[in-house]
Amino acid sequence: MPKNKIEVKNVTLVFGKNRERALKMLDEGKSIQEIREKTGTAVGVNNVSLEIEEGEMFVIVGLSGSGKSSLIRCMNMLNVPTRGELLIDGENICEYDKKQLRALRRHKVSMVFQHFGLLSHRTVLKNVEYGLEVQGMADDERRQKALAAIEMVGLKGWESYFPRQLSGGMKQRVGLARALTNEPELLLMDEPFSALDPLIRRDMQTELLSIEDYMDKTIVFITHDMNEAFRLGDRVALLKDGELVQVGKPGEFFENPANDYVRSFIEDVDKSRILRVKTVMRQPVVQAVDKDYVTDVVRRLKENERDFCYVTNDKKELLGYVELETLMDVNQGDVSSFIVKEFESITRNSFLAETYSKLDESNYDVAVVDNKNCLRGVINHEDVVSALSG
Numbered sequence: 056m057p058k059n060k061i062e063v064k065n066v067t068l069v070f071g072k073n074r075e076r077a078l079k080m081l082d083e084g085k086s087i088q089e090i091r092e093k094t095g096t097a098v099g100v101n102n103v104s105l106e107i108e109e110g111e112m113f114v115i116v117g118l119s120g121s122g123k124s125s126l127i128r129c130m131n132m133l134n135v136p137t138r139g140e141l142l143i144d145g146e147n148i149c150e151y152d153k154k155q156l157r158a159l160r161r162h163k164v165s166m167v168f169q170h171f172g173l174l175s176h177r178t179v180l181k182n183v184e185y186g187l188e189v190q191g192m193a194d195d196e197r198r199q200k201a202l203a204a205i206e207m208v209g210l211k212g213w214e215s216y217f218p219r220q221l222s223g224g225m226k227q228r229v230g231l232a233r234a235l236t237n238e239p240e241l242l243l244m245d246e247p248f249s250a251l252d253p254l255i256r257r258d259m260q261t262e263l264l265s266i267e268d269y270m271d272k273t274i275v276f277i278t279h280d281m282n283e284a285f286r287l288g289d290r291v292a293l294l295k296d297g298e299l300v301q302v303g304k305p306g307e308f309f310e311n312p313a314n315d316y317v318r319s320f321i322e323d324v325d326k327s328r329i330l331r332v333k334t335v336m337r338q339p340v341v342q343a344v345d346k347d348y349v350t351d352v353v354r355r356l357k358e359n360e361r362d363f364c365y366v367t368n369d370k371k372e373l374l375g376y377v378e379l380e381t382l383m384d385v386n387q388g389d390v391s392s393f394i395v396k397e398f399e400s401i402t403r404n405s406f407l408a409e410t411y412s413k414l415d416e417s418n419y420d421v422a423v424v425d426n427k428n429c430l431r432g433v434i435n436h437e438d439v440v441s442a443l444s445g
Contacts, residue, residue: 059142060241060273061107061130066139068125068297071096074137087296099125099134101297107275112267114276114288122297123277127243130275131164132156143241161190165234169246173218173229179205180214183232190237204232207266224255228262235270244276248283260286264404268426281320285329286406293317305334306442326443332410333403335442336423336432339365345374345391352390353382363419366394371429373400373422400424403431407439414439 069077073094080090087098100122107113117123128134129141132148140147148159165186173182183201192200205214208228218226227247234242248256260283267274278284284291285305292302301313309326312318341364343352356364356379363378375394382393399417401410403425413421420433 058109059106060109060111060144061105061275062140062142062145063103063105063107063126063129064140064142066100066103066126066129066136066141067098068100068122068129068134069096069098069137078138098297100129100136102139103294103297103299105292105299105302107273109273110271112274112276112287112289114278114284114291115294116278116281116284116291117294118279120296121279121294123279123294124245125297126294127245127275127277130241130243131160131166133166161186162237163239164241164243165237165239166243166245167227167230167234167247169249173226175218178215178217179210179221179229182218182229183236186233187236200236200238201232204235205229207235207269208232209262222255223251224259227251227259231263231266240273242270242272242274244274246277246279249279256283263287265426267404282324282329285324286331289333293320305330309442327408328406330407330442331403332401332405332407332423332434333431335407335438336403336434337420337438339420339430339433342367342430343377343390344369345394346389349382349385349388349390349393352377353379356382365422365430365433366390367430373424373428373430376419376422398422401434402426407442410434410439 067078067081071077071094073096076094077090077096077098080094081098081101087101091097103126115123115126125134129136132151136149141149143163151159174185177185180201183204184197187197187200202214205211208231210225210228210232213221213225218229221229230247248259251259264287276287288305290302290304291308293300295316301308301317308317308321312321340359341355341361343364343366345366345368352364356362361379363376365376366374368374375396376398377390377393377395382390385393399413400422401413403423410421414436420435422430423432423434425431
């Protein structure tokens, strides 16, 4: 069972001098507009509770003024919650002293902002190295880590260029590379693509999804665009006026919208081009490793009334599938000699619209893999129809 990387517990954030009065008015059920008018105090976040799993791409979406950026900045204590707790790996960072916060920001949490924040007098390489340089890391190690991050974001060959020579999308890639150099466990992204042209923005979304398979990080992503939220998020949280309206997998917003506000947010969305395979896929009922004995796999297939199962190696890389009918005639040995290596598969970050031809051509559930060809799940026609008709 996945563990929680972040726990937001009843967090309220108030800006201004009359915080205690504002908190009292919130407890009395007053609106944030009324509080602002009577106290001059702004409520950025109002009693929000969330759990974000380790390794999850979690998207927080909302219109301007909804509190999404205020909330994400609590996750590295750029904003200090007025009330509530914010736990990372079980530790309440609201109680950290300056030394602990500095260590958190240097080693565990990195942030990518909407405005690139690049140093104009430094090259791409020197910009990416900057955080490690501040930490006092040795030159060779610093350069090696920076070059690896630059290659990961697709900027190999641009190391000696200056920011003025780069497009907006390339500048954002530099910002992402800089955030990745200290190998953070948690990556916070505050509307990083909103200043980009639509085509570049789509490219950056695709790039981030591709990188996600290799990074194995927990990512919290902020956007005002529901289409972007559904494209990227394993789960999505919708905020309005500092409050949490709904949280769940993209498909759950369509199946069970919390209220009319949610319905208005999603009414123009083409689900087939927004929902990704990984939000719909299932875990296989039976799965085998190439070293498993035939008799054991046959037993499990019969117990679960399955005609086939996918087979991986011990690194979870997909090798193919085996069929019960074939294995029934074998009494000894492992399944490695009976693997069918011609099969349909689709990457987990593909959209449902891309599954149709694969599903039509396959006699079985289609395998869902990541960019490292590791088996992540399976999907069939019924899964897609259910998701699109919900």
